[in-house]
Amino acid sequence: MELPEANETLSRRRFFVNGIKVVAGLLGLGLGIPLVGFFIAPALKKEQHDWIAIADLNLMNAGEPAKVTYQYTRRDGWKTAETRKTAFVVKHADGKITALTNKCTHLGCGVEWNASSKQFTCPCHGGVFDIQGNVTAGPPPKPLTRLMVKVEVNKIFIKDAQQ
Numbered sequence: 001m002e003l004p005e006a007n008e009t010l011s012r013r014r015f016f017v018n019g020i021k022v023v024a025g026l027l028g029l030g031l032g033i034p035l036v037g038f039f040i041a042p043a044l045k046k047e048q049h050d051w052i053a054i055a056d057l058n059l060m061n062a063g064e065p066a067k068v069t070y071q072y073t074r075r076d077g078w079k080t081a082e083t084r085k086t087a088f089v090v091k092h093a094d095g096k097i098t099a100l101t102n103k104c105t106h107l108g109c110g111v112e113w114n115a116s117s118k119q120f121t122c123p124c125h126g127g128v129f130d131i132q133g134n135v136t137a138g139p140p141p142k143p144l145t146r147l148m149v150k151v152e153v154n155k156i157f158i159k160d161a162q163q
């Protein structure tokens with residue numbers, strides 16, 4: 001008659017062991033999932049940078065693009081690198097502000113503002129863009145890329161969405 005009691009003890013022991021395994025597994029999942037997320041999240045994040053103060057609105061002349069160079073820390077997964085880029089900030093006659101990258105959309109040469117013809121010209125293959133960045137001549141397939149712009153307390157800020 002001792003046999004059923006032994007079985008009952010074994011069964012109770014097995015129950016506690018299994019219970020401990022379940023609790024340990026849940027704890028492992030509870031800690032493991034956030035840890036995996038912590039290590040993988042940077043690789044899934046898109047590069048981002050904050051708004052960059054680039055020019056003083058009061059110093060801008062309408063119709064005269066100002067060439068500016070800006071720098072930000074580029075994050076790509078776990079890697080970071082300092083990135084330096086050039087853009088043109090334009091104050092238009094109606095007071096509107098735009099910012100364009102200086103990269104030609106044909107093969108990426110740096111465009112320059114030609115004050116006499118009032119156009120951006122590309123030295124590589126003769127691409128020409130108007131002050132809005134639209135293609136007016138040459139092989140570029142699309143307008144110059146626009147950057148995000150905001151003005152706060154007479155300071156012009158840009159944000160490079162393409163990063």
Ligand code: FES
Nearest residue numbers: 104106107122127
């Ligand atoms: S790179 Fe500008 S026209 Fe070709």
